Amino acid sequence: MSAFANRLIAWQKVHGRHDLPWQNTRDPYAIYVSEIMLQQSQVATVIGYYQKFMQRFPNLTSLAQASQDEVLQYWSGLGYYSRARNLHKTAQRIAADYAGVFPEDFLVMQSLPGIGRSTAAAIASFAFGQAQTILDGNVKRVLARHFLVEGWTGSPKIEQTLWRLAESLLPKQGMVAYTQGLMDLGATVCTRNKPRCNDCPMQLSCAAYKTQAVHQLPTPKPKKPMPQKTTTMLVLRHGEQVMLEKRPPTGIWGGLWSFPETDAMGGLEALVQSRFGLSAQTQTPLATLSHAFSHYKLAIQVQPMHIDQRLTHVAEPQYVWLSPEEANAAAIPTPVRKILQQLMAEAQTKKSA
Numbered sequence: 001m002s003a004f005a006n007r008l009i010a011w012q013k014v015h016g017r018h019d020l021p022w023q024n025t026r027d028p029y030a031i032y033v034s035e036i037m038l039q040q041s042q043v044a045t046v047i048g049y050y051q052k053f054m055q056r057f058p059n060l061t062s063l064a065q066a067s068q069d070e071v072l073q074y075w076s077g078l079g080y081y082s083r084a085r086n087l088h089k090t091a092q093r094i095a096a097d098y099a100g101v102f103p104e105d106f107l108v109m110q111s112l113p114g115i116g117r118s119t120a121a122a123i124a125s126f127a128f129g130q131a132q133t134i135l136d137g138n139v140k141r142v143l144a145r146h147f148l149v150e151g152w153t154g155s156p157k158i159e160q161t162l163w164r165l166a167e168s169l170l171p172k173q174g175m176v177a178y179t180q181g182l183m184d185l186g187a188t189v190c191t192r193n194k195p196r197c198n199d200c201p202m203q204l205s206c207a208a209y210k211t212q213a214v215h216q217l218p219t220p221k222p223k224k225p226m227p228q229k230t231t232t233m234l235v236l237r238h239g240e241q242v243m244l245e246k247r248p249p250t251g252i253w254g255g256l257w258s259f260p261e262t263d264a265m266g267g268l269e270a271l272v273q274s275r276f277g278l279s280a281q282t283q284t285p286l287a288t289l290s291h292a293f294s295h296y297k298l299a300i301q302v303q304p305m306h307i308d309q310r311l312t313h314v315a316e317p318q319y320v321w322l323s324p325e326e327a328n329a330a331a332i333p334t335p336v337r338k339i340l341q342q343l344m345a346e347a348q349t350k351k352s353a
Contacts, residue, residue, distance in 0.1 A: 004146070004202070005171040005178055011201035012181030017188070021050055023180070028102035028127035029060050035122045036087050036114060039136075040080045043187065049078050060102065063088065064095035072255050072331035079334070081254055086114025104128050125179040133166040134179055135159075138186025144218040145190060148207035153218045227296040233259040234272065235339060236280065238307040242343070243276075244327055244336075246318040252293070253333045257320065268303060276319075280305040286342065291335045300335050 017023070020043065022034035033053060037046045053074050057063040063071065068088055075084035090112045094102060102123075103109060109120035118139075121132035140153040143162050151158040171178050189196045197209055208214045236243040236259075244257040264271055272280040286302035322330065324347070328340045 002169050002171070004169050004205070005174075007201045008181040008185065009171065009174045009177045012177045012184055015199075015201075016177075016181055016184040021047060021054075026127050028104075028123055030054065031123050031126045032090075032102065032115075032119075033057075033087065035119045036083050037078065039083060039119065041078060045078070049075070060091050060094055060100050063091040064100070068249075068255055069331055073329075076256070076331045077334055077337065081256060082250075083114060085249075085255060089113040090115065102127070104130075106130065106132060122179065125175045129175055131170050131172070131175055133163070133170055134182060135162055135166050136183070136186075138190075139166065139182045141192065141218050142182060142186045142190045142202075145195075145208035145214055146202055146206045148211065148213065148217070150217070151219050152221050154221060158219075226292075228299065229296055230299045230301065231261045231263060232268075232301040232303050233261055233336070233339065234268065235259055235286075235302060235304040235343070236272065236276070236278065236307050237304060238309075238321065240323055241321045242324060242327055242340070243307075244320050244322060244330065244332070246320075255331070256336075257327070257330045257332050258336050259339065268305065272305060272307075279308045281308065286339065289335050289338060298335075302339055 020034075022030055025031065034046070034050055037050055037053075041049075056074055057066060057071075066088070068085065071084050071088045072081060075081060078084075093112055094100060103112075104124070104127075106120055106124050109115050109123060110117060115123075118135045121130075121134045124130035124132040125134070140159075140162055143149060143165050144153055147165055149158065149161060149165070153159060153162060185200070185202075189200050190202075195214055197203055197206070197214060200206065200209075203209055206214075208217050243260070245260045247253050247256050247258050249255050260275070262268070262271060268282055269280050272278050283304040283306055286304060289300040289302060291298045291300060324340045324343045328337060328344070332340070
């Protein structure tokens with residue numbers, strides 16, 4: 001066993017995290033759900049979502065049999081919704097092709113929707129004790145600092161270097177403690193900002209620490225100007241209800257319910273008439289919302305519109321009329337939730353006046 005792995009395993013047993021909801025289990029499904037949630041989200045954020053999700057979908061069968069709408073509802077607010085769609089597709093694939101039993105084969109895992117090499121390695125290690133290395137953002141940071149690997153870790157060349165390093169460090173035993181230790185070290189000690197080098201078991205062998213390069217590594221991603229986009233959300237209101245529209249199954253907020261959007265700068269009443277067959281009156285706009293995605297920022301202009309008469313033909317599967325409270329409980333993106341909560345707060349203020 002390498003000295004690196006030996007020290008890491010010893011450290012993890014004493015100082016690592018041992019009480020997270022998805023730990024202390026060999027259930028590949030539970031581990032899989034947690035790994036997918038943790039791909040783009042912090043542990044503190046994931047815990048609550050994970051517990052509710054697992055309460056509703058305790059096993060692969062229950063997830064496979066659920067509708068995508070319900071799966072997205074339990075994911076609503078966590079973001080990066082393609083993760084939830086892939087989670088659902090994978091459960092259905094395993095139910096159909098593998099009799100509902102999570103496959104142990106490392107390559108088969110990677111053939112399932114949304115499971116890359118690092119995620120498959122975590123499942124293989126935690127659930128099946130296989131000697132497979134992970135390489136998520138935390139691990140990249142640990143390795144880049146410890147072995148003084150310069151260059152953006154997202155570039156193919158540097159990533160391959162890190163994969164080779166990670167593979168060379170694998171222990172022959174203690175895989176669960178080793179894999180968890182890598183995650184814990186990056187998440188709690190070798191952090192992006194304010195790393196706790198004095199508490200690190202790797203301090204004496206860390207090349208970045210020796211050369212005072214800890215804060216320069218990993219090399220930041222080359223910066224590009226963040227594109228700015230604008231859209232208008234139409235808050236169509238009839239009595240105490242608002243209309244939500246089902247978004248396309250792929251793309252931003254795919255499969256979620258949202259307020260209808262438009263890029264039009266004017267003529268909104270005519271647009272609502274032609275698009276939905278509804279007679280609408282424009283009301284005072286609400287404050288513009290700003291929402292950041294990983295690759296652009298979106299300015300959302302919020303335009304409430306009063307509907308005089310709700311015609312029956314706007315009762316198709318892609319549209320639904322709900323009270324703000326009902327809509328708030330649906331599978332909706334975060335900006336839509338913010339708008340609904342503002343509407344509910346305003347309604348409550350009026351009732352109290």
